[in-house]
Amino acid sequence: MLNNPTKFLFFMTLISGTMISVSANSWFGAWMGLEINLLSFIPLMTNTKNLLSTEASLKYFLTQALASATLLFTVIIAALMFNTSGSLLMESTFMSILISSSLLLKMGAAPFHFWFPGVMEGLNWMNGLMLMTWQKIAPLMLLSYNLSMSVFTSIIIALSVLVGSLGGFNQTSLRKVLAYSSINHLGWLIAAMGVGENLWYLYFSVYSFLSMAIIFMMNTFKLFHVKQIFSLNYINPVTKFALFITLLSLGGLPPFLGFLPKWIIIQSMTQSGMIFLVSIMVIMTLITLFYYLRTSFGAFMLTYAEPTWNYLYAPNNTTNLVALILSACSTFGLIFCATLFSVI
Template sequence: MLNNPTKFLFFMTLISGTLISVSANSWFGAWMGLEINLLSFIPLMTNTNNLLSTEASLKYFLTQALASATLLFAVVIGALMFNSGSSLLVDNLFISMLISSSLLLKMGAAPFHFWFPGVMEGLNWMNGLMLMTWQKIAPLMLLSYNLSMNVFISIVVGLSVLIGSLGGFNQTSLRKVLAYSSINHLGWLIAAMGVGENLWYLYFAVYSFLSLAIIFMLNTYKLFHVKQIFSMNYINPVTKFSIFVTFLSLGGLPPFLGFLPKWVIIQSMVQSGMIFLVSIMVVMTLITLFYYLRTSFGAFMLTYAEPTWSLGFTLNNSSNLVSLTLAMFSTLGLIVCSMLFSII
């Protein structure tokens, strides 16, 4: 992508759009950054070799334009009715809910998630990674300015973890599985945001790293569907192990790095008295972990034929080396972080 000068230009404006939104001191500046970000991402999505990318870019454009229009409408109404100017802090509950809804639509959180799996299905892995990580930064940051754990936000968190868990049950496309997993993680992110500012930074950083790790490996071996995993005879067993360890870490299985932010959030929410909500989140995440385990178990346990000359694992291949390194961080990250915490 970065070899193409036009794509590189749009990639740089994509980054600058997010930075404008994050550093804006008025809603108009934040809206302008979101628009720059949107109009930069659309050309990056389109691919002449993939017919689904045109449909995905159109879906993405329409939903993001609706969200931007709603955001601008809510801000203007708030400024006219309550003389709040264009300050980022909003006092009125209805206007705050309208602004939150538009930002939730932008990031694809439930119940505004309808566009997200369909758009993910039409993208290649690199664009999918951007949609799952970078494109969420600006809406999440803007949402954090006015977020308080009221009934509306609690319902959004509950629905996100519920739909993210149940939606990925009977999916055969890995892109849709990761899309529903992303919706589930958004529920945790918003809950973390309601408890403390630093918690969602930690969660988002770990989630972005694990998404990068898994998508790097899936993109390297051109895996798009679950059934391809079971016919991965040409992939070295160590690399296959790396892929599924990262999958389990993304699901939040305790010995791995992905459990660390969940652990911190569960503890903080229990201390804040949100026991009912955190119970729902934990139970729904167990369902997410179930379909990760279902995919991984078959790959770990089923035997398969392999030519003897491919058994020798070498680190000369750069993709093998990177896969193993990412899997090592994913596997040992929780242990290392716990040791560092006890030392400090």
Template sequence: MINNPTKFLFFMSLMGGTLITISANSWFGAWMGLEINLLSFIPLMTSSSNLTTTEASLKYFLIQAIASATLLYSVIIGTIIFNVNDSLYSPNLFLTTLINTTLLLKTGAAPFHFWFPGVMEGLNWMNGLILMTWQKIAPLMLLSYNISLNNFTISVIVACMVIGSLGGLNQTSLRKILAYSSINHLGWMIAAITISDVLWGLYFSMYVFLSTAIIFIMNTFKMYHLNQIFSLNYLNPQVKFAFFTTFLSLGGLPPFLGFLPKWMVIQTLSEMKFLFLISIMVVLTLITLFYYLRVTFSAFMLSYSESIWNMNYPLSTSATITSSGLTMISTFGLLLTPLLYQLL
């Protein structure tokens, strides 16, 4: 991407559009940043060597254009009918729900998720990583201005948990598994947004770090389907350990770093007496953890079958060091957090 000047230009404007949205003090400025971000991501998605990117980019453009148009019309209606000024805060419940719905559609949160797995399936790993991480920053930031833990928000959280956990059970594509995992994590992020911006920032940072670590390894070895993971005999044990422990950390298994933000959300919601919501979130996240375990099961078996032929992928020293470093942080990061707390 960096070697191509056109791609680099669109990548910089992609980041610029998000920064415009974050720093905007009016809905029109936020809408303009979202449009710049959208029109910069479309050329990055398309690739002449992969025909599925054309379908994915068209799906993404149509959905995002509908959401952006609805957002703009909602702001205009709010200004004309409800006498809402141009600030980013909206006191009207109907208008707030309408705006939040368009932002949830942009992020791919359930029940507005129908486009997200299909678009992920048509992208390469690097563009998929951008879609899963950077493209969620601006809509979630706008969502944090007006959201509260009411019935609409709770129903969206539960829908994200149900769709994200059940949708990934019968998938064999790793990109779709990560897409449904992202929908499940969105439920936790929306719950964190209603609590505090600091907690949401922590959760999102952990999610970005773990997703980057997993996609780095998958992109290195060109893994796209489950059967490719089942025959990972050519990998050295360090990279296998890196890959599978980071998968479990993203699922939120307690010894690993990915459990820390979930722990904080559970603790804060329990203090707010939302015990039923916590129970639903935890139980459905266990289903998500099941299909993570299904991915890693073949490597954790004590006696497993190996094929006679092995595909030897020479792994560079930098890739080994990077994957090992990401794994060490992901695996032992939770143990180091009390030390960081004492230092701060």
């Protein structure tokens, strides 16, 4: 992408759009940044050799345009009502829900997730990584200005973890599995946002790092479907192990780095008295872990083979080294952080 001047230009405007939204001091400025971001991402998505990418870009444009229009009209109506009636409590609550809904639609949280798996399926891995991480920064930051723990927020959190867990059950496409995993993580992100301002920064950073590590390996080995993982006999067993360890870390298995932000959120929510909600979140995350473990166990134990003549097609040693470094950070990150905190 960086070799293509046009795509590089759109990539830079994509970044600047997010920065405008995050640093805006008015809702109009934030909306403008979101629009720049949207119109920069669509040319990056399209690929003339892949019809699915055209369909994905059209789906993405329609849903994002609907969300942007809802956000803009809600903000204008709220400003007019504030000037005329002094912003009654019921009206401000309704407007707050409308603004939150438009931002939730932008990032793909349940029950506004209908577009997200379909768009992910039509993208290549690098665009999918941008959609799962960078494209969520501006809506999440704007949502954090407007969010408070209420019945509406609790319903969104519960639906996101529920849809994210159950939606990935019968999927054979790895991109859709990661899309539903992203919806599940959005539930945790919104919960972190409701409990404490800084918690969601930590969660999003860890989630972005783990997503980058997994997508780097899947892009390198050209993996798109679950059945391809079972036939990865040409991959070095250590690299294969690294891939699944990072996948389990993304699911939040306790000895790994992905459990650290979940651990902090569970503790904070328990101290705040949200026992029922956090119980739903933990149970649903265990379901996500179940199908990660099912895939990992099958690839390790049931269909494992090591024919030496296929190693000629293996990626170079640099790729294996980067995969191992990313996996090591994922594996020993929690132990390092716990040791560091205890020393401090």
